Amino acid sequence: MNSVADAAQHSPLLKNLNPEQLAAVTAAAEPALILAGAGSGKTRVLTTRIAWLLQTGQVSPGGVMAVTFTNKAAKEMLTRLSTMLPFNVRGMWIGTFHGLCNRFLRAHWKLAHLPQAFQILDASDTTSAVKRVIKAMNLDEERFVPKQVGWFIAGCKEDAQRPGDVVAHDEQTRKLVEIYANYEDQCQREGVVDFAELMLRSYELLRDNPAVREHYQARFRHILVDEFQDTNKLQYAWLKMFAPPGSGSGQSLLAVGDDDQSIYAFRGARVGNMADFEREYRVKKVIKLEQNYRSFGHILDAANELISRNTQRLGKTLRTDAGQGDPIRVHEAPSDFAEAQWLIEEIQSLHRGGLDRQEIAILYRSNAQSRVIESALFNSGIPYRVYGGLRFFERAEVKHALAYLRLLENPNDDTSFLRVVNFPTRGIGAKTLENLQDAAKATGRSLYQSVSAIPGKGGANLVAFTNLIDSTRNLTQGMTLREIIEQVLETSGLLEFYRTDKDGAERLENLDELINAAEAFVMQEGFGKNAVGLPVDEVAPTLTAAGAPGAVPDAETGEIMSPLVAFLTHASLEAGDNQAQAGQDAVQLMTVHSAKGLEFDAVFITGLEEGLFPHENAMSDHDGLEEERRLMYVAITRARKKLSISFCQTRMLHGQTRYNVKSRFFDELPETSLKWLTPRNQGFGSGFAREYQQAWERGSGLKGMVGAGRVADRGQRAAWVEPPVPASMKQKVSEEHGGLRVGKGVFHTKFGEGVLLTLEGTGADARAQVNFGRHGTKWLALSVAKLTPID
DNA sequence: TCATCAGGAATTTTT
DNA sequence: TTCCTGATGA
Numbered sequence: 003m004n005s006v007a008d009a010a011q012h013s014p015l016l017k018n019l020n021p022e023q024l025a026a027v028t029a030a031a032e033p034a035l036i037l038a039g040a041g042s043g044k045t046r047v048l049t050t051r052i053a054w055l056l057q058t059g060q061v062s063p064g065g066v067m068a069v070t071f072t073n074k075a076a077k078e079m080l081t082r083l084s085t086m087l088p089f090n091v092r093g094m095w096i097g098t099f100h101g102l103c104n105r106f107l108r109a110h111w112k113l114a115h116l117p118q119a120f121q122i123l124d125a126s127d128t129t130s131a132v133k134r135v136i137k138a139m140n141l142d143e144e145r146f147v148p149k150q151v152g153w154f155i156a157g158c159k160e161d162a163q164r165p166g167d168v169v170a171h172d173e174q175t176r177k178l179v180e181i182y183a184n185y186e187d188q189c190q191r192e193g194v195v196d197f198a199e200l201m202l203r204s205y206e207l208l209r210d211n212p213a214v215r216e217h218y219q220a221r222f223r224h225i226l227v228d229e230f231q232d233t234n235k236l237q238y239a240w241l242k243m244f245a246p247p248g249s250g251s252g253q254s255l256l257a258v259g260d261d262d263q264s265i266y267a268f269r270g271a272r273v274g275n276m277a278d279f280e281r282e283y284r285v286k287k288v289i290k291l292e293q294n295y296r297s298f299g300h301i302l303d304a305a306n307e308l309i310s311r312n313t314q315r316l317g318k319t320l321r322t323d324a325g326q327g328d329p330i331r332v333h334e335a336p337s338d339f340a341e342a343q344w345l346i347e348e349i350q351s352l353h354r355g356g357l358d359r360q361e362i363a364i365l366y367r368s369n370a371q372s373r374v375i376e377s378a379l380f381n382s383g384i385p386y387r388v389y390g391g392l393r394f395f396e397r398a399e400v401k402h403a404l405a406y407l408r409l410l411e412n413p414n415d416d417t418s419f420l421r422v423v424n425f426p427t428r429g430i431g432a433k434t435l436e437n438l439q440d441a442a443k444a445t446g447r448s449l450y451q452s453v454s455a456i457p458g459k460g461g462a463n464l465v466a467f468t469n470l471i472d473s474t475r476n477l478t479q480g481m482t483l484r485e486i487i488e489q490v491l492e493t494s495g496l497l498e499f500y501r502t503d504k505d506g507a508e509r510l511e512n513l514d515e516l517i518n519a520a521e522a523f524v525m526q527e528g529f530g531k532n533a534v535g536l537p538v539d540e541v542a543p544t545l546t547a548a549g550a551p552g553a554v555p556d557a558e559t560g561e562i563m564s565p566l567v568a569f570l571t572h573a574s575l576e577a578g579d580n581q582a583q584a585g586q587d588a589v590q591l592m593t594v595h596s597a598k599g600l601e602f603d604a605v606f607i608t609g610l611e612e613g614l615f616p617h618e619n620a621m622s623d624h625d626g627l628e629e630e631r632r633l634m635y636v637a638i639t640r641a642r643k644k645l646s647i648s649f650c651q652t653r654m655l656h657g658q659t660r661y662n663v664k665s666r667f668f669d670e671l672p673e674t675s676l677k678w679l680t681p682r683n684q685g686f687g688s689g690f691a692r693e694y695q696q697a698w699e700r701g702s703g704l705k706g707m708v709g710a711g712r713v714a715d716r717g718q719r720a721a722w723v724e725p726p727v728p729a730s731m732k733q734k735v736s737e738e739h740g741g742l743r744v745g746k747g748v749f750h751t752k753f754g755e756g757v758l759l760t761l762e763g764t765g766a767d768a769r770a771q772v773n774f775g776r777h778g779t780k781w782l783a784l785s786v787a788k789l790t791p792i793d
Numbered sequence: 794t795c796a797t798c799a800g801g802a803a804t805t806t807t808t
Numbered sequence: 809t810t811c812c813t814g815a816t817g818a
Contacts, residue, residue: 072807100808124808143814197808232807269806368804373810390806427794575808595805617804633805656803657809798816803809 015054015086019047026289027051031060031224031254033247033283035276038258039320040305040639041296041601048226048258049079053086055224065223067095067244069102071232073576075599076101079228095222099237101575103200107207108563110214114207117193119411119567121418122574126396128152128196131417135185138443145174146181155182159198160236160270162205192415192448201236208243218244223253230259230279234270238278247282255283261316262309265595265633267625276316294320294639296601298327300675301645305638307672312628320639329677331646334664338371338609338653342378345606348646349384349589352604359385361603363590365637367615370655371608372591379589389592394578399500399509400516404573406494407487410475411567413468414448423449423467426499430467434460470494479779480759480771483520483565491517519578523569562769562781594637605641607634610649611662634667739768739784747792753777755792 016024023043026036027050038044052068055061070076076097083091095102104122111118123131132155133148158168165183170176189195195203208215225245227233233241245255257279264273280288294302302320309315331348335341349362364375372388379386394400402425405418413419424430434456441455442448450471453464474493478486491497491513500506500513563571590602594615609615616630638645649664739761742748748758748770756774768784782789 098808103808122808125806200808266806268804370803370810424794429794431794577808593805614804619804629805654809794818796816796818799814801811801813803811 013054013057015050015057019050020293022289022291022293023047023050025287026291027054029254029256029287029289031252032287033245033255033279033285034257034287034289035230035280035285036256036258036289036291037316037318038260038291039294039318040260040263040636041294042291042320043293043295044228044258044260044291045075045078045082047291048228049082049086051256052083052224052226056087061223063089063091063094065221066226067102067222067224068097068226068228069241070096070098070228072599073098073101075228098575099240100197100200103204103240104571104575106204107195107200110207113211113214114203115190116195116203117412118561119193119563121194121408121412121415121570122200123189123194123196123417124396124574124577125152125197126401127194127417127574128156130420131188131194131196132181132185134416134420134439135181135188138439139181139184141177141181146177151178151181154178155185156196156198157270158182159202160234162202162236162239188416191446192417193412194415194417198236201240205236205240205243208240215243219246219249219251219253224256225253226256226258228258230257231261231264231273231276232259232266232271233275235272235275238272238275248284255279261314262312262318262632263598263636265598265629265636267629273314288316290318292318292320294322296642297322297639298324298643300326300329301638301641303675304330304645304671305635307675308631308638308667308670309635311670312631314625314628328644329675330671331644332668332676332678332680333646333648334678334680335648335650336652338374338650339378341608341648341650342374344648345375345608346378346382346384348606350382352644357603359587359589360387362606363592363597363600363602363604363640364606364608365592365594365597365640366608367594367617367633369593371614374654375591375608379591385586385588386591387586387588389590389596394512394515394519395573396577397509397512399496399512402496403487403491403494403513403516404570406471406474406490406496407566408570409450409471410478410486410490411564411570413450413471416442416449419449422494423464426495428467429463430460434464438464479773483524483569484517486566487517487520520569523572524565561787562783564779564781594633597640598636601640601642603642604644605637605646607637607645607647608649609653610647610665610667611653612665613660613662614653615665616667631667631670739770741791742770742789743791748772748789749792750774750782751788753780758789 016027019027023046026034026047029051036044036047038047048068052066055066056063068079070079079096080091080094083094083096095105097105107114107116107120108118111120129148129152132152133143136143136146136148136151158165165179165186168175168179168182170179189199208218222244225241227241241255245251245253257276259276261273261276264271267273279285297305297320299322302322306319333341333344335344345364349359352362353359366372366375369390376386376388395404402422405415405421408415408418409422420435423435437460438449438452438456442452445452445455450468453461453468455461456464470493474490477493478489481489496513497510500509503509594607612618613621615634616627620626620630647668649668650662653660653662738744742758742761744758744761746758748756750756750772753772753774754777756772756777758770758772759779760771762769762771770782770784770787770789771779772782772789773779
């Protein structure tokens, strides 16, 4: 142990770490809890620890698993790691909970009772799938609102409860469970899984298969979890499968989190997991990262003072060496209009003072508040960007294209079938579809399989549709991903439709963007590539029915995920940027929730009014109020240099004027860190207030502009910017490999005879695309698949 | 099949 | 107010 510590001292990796960070990075291989305050260098600690573990030879790349919540965080970790390590880190098990579960299920698809090319439903797919179940059961959609039923099902899954496990005390719940059961059947039949299912399915697989479980337990020596305070019950249980508490196996589970930044209880996050972890794993080492490298003193004082009012905390206090900085500016506005106007003035003054607009963030509690601010910004010509619009892969035209692509892989995907069967229109109406659904239900088959049962014109049109899908599938055999998508866009009629549509130009651009995204994906992921730099056996566990993570081949046949399936998976797991017009120097507008994890030089927290922030729905119970306070804590700690907070006497909400009292949070901030810009205790309706508002409203032609501002700026154009792909990462293409030749026949022990379409890669990485006719076109890893040339 | 209208609901959200 | 859904009529 000492030698390790000695080696540590000399490693350049560990330079410039503070004592707590150093302790976290070099913590012994045992369960540990890192309480990482806002701006305390958490990501740096996580990545440095991984690099240090590898550098000191304590673990091999295949023995590390690091889990995050968002793709962004995972990417950040990978990027930083790749600068610290001499090999390609892509193949390491670093990703989001859902991403890793996907990887795991792809490897063990048979054990998981899933088709190899299973598809993933995003939130809206899930809702429409639930809706179909409710319709099929002839239930009242008023009583069983699809979205809410979806939440119920997700909630059950997050508690690891299958329909048979749910205890129903009332009729409503019993029905809900029935829907849940039918929904499960439907998903299974269609070969699709929702997000919660990804987690639950892989949890159950580990729970029910000791051999697999033990394999992974032996493999992963170091497991690191980011944002541990956001884990739900199932995610914690999932982690325990990989590293059971008290096993004495020498595994290290390192949980990094901040209980004060737990703001997702409403979607199932359990802060309590932190305390449970500490207890169940008998954690000896709790390391607090309290040194803050982000904000000035006044800002931290405010954050510390506020959060100290919470009763349920593990306890920590942020400190800085940066000095006090400016006090927090406080502004009371007569109305939400006036508040927006004040923001404009402040922003203009900050910008004049040399601050980039993108370093200024306006935060609010709920999305509805952005409207007034947006129109004020619009009218004064200040560029701005709103977070939280539609993401790239969620756009209607993109989803349509993806649905066609999914149908090529799996025609039994009824969700996709219904999405595009009559788009563009093909004379298939609601009545025909109703008949089709009845027929399918009666025989327990998919819609695609039931089209022949429909008589008349509707039936003929349906057959024409399935013929279209089938012929496109044949047509695209052996094509590259790019060519497949181009072909699908053409034959589906989507391109034609948007070309003639009066405002289809933007949608056409997005479809173009989809092709680019696919192209970038193929290059970047180095599709089919094994984890570069990792020994094969570390990546591909040699379990009987196992393939391995990512695109590593199935152990039996050597088959690997086709680029199309991989891309479709990518599209549902990563919906793309949800921020419009990245890159422009624009003021950033977002909810406090979406600001988590970000930082800005100047931050405005707006709408600090009782009922809004803290929100009225959260104030009824103690826990709710504490979460609102944590939300405020998150908001405050986003600011590096300048923080301003404001509230309004009156606010237009749901078409009605509301009279507000300032938020209780004002009383929970240290008076000495506040600088009031307006006189205190000014009552609403004062002469000043009324005049200010009237004058301002008279002075601007606001009403007509609101819509224009939104349409132009709210995520209509996707920010889909892929970094350029270095030439070194592009695929080597060869014509010949061990007697195999492109265009010639090959024989596979399981799939029989086929035609070789493509050869890629070298050595252990070499792979081939073969058209096996009846068995379809498959990608095979030549290191596993036994292919022999035939004449 | 599509456009229009009425009615109801309106924290927070990643995967 | 504004957005979304579902029903209705051409």
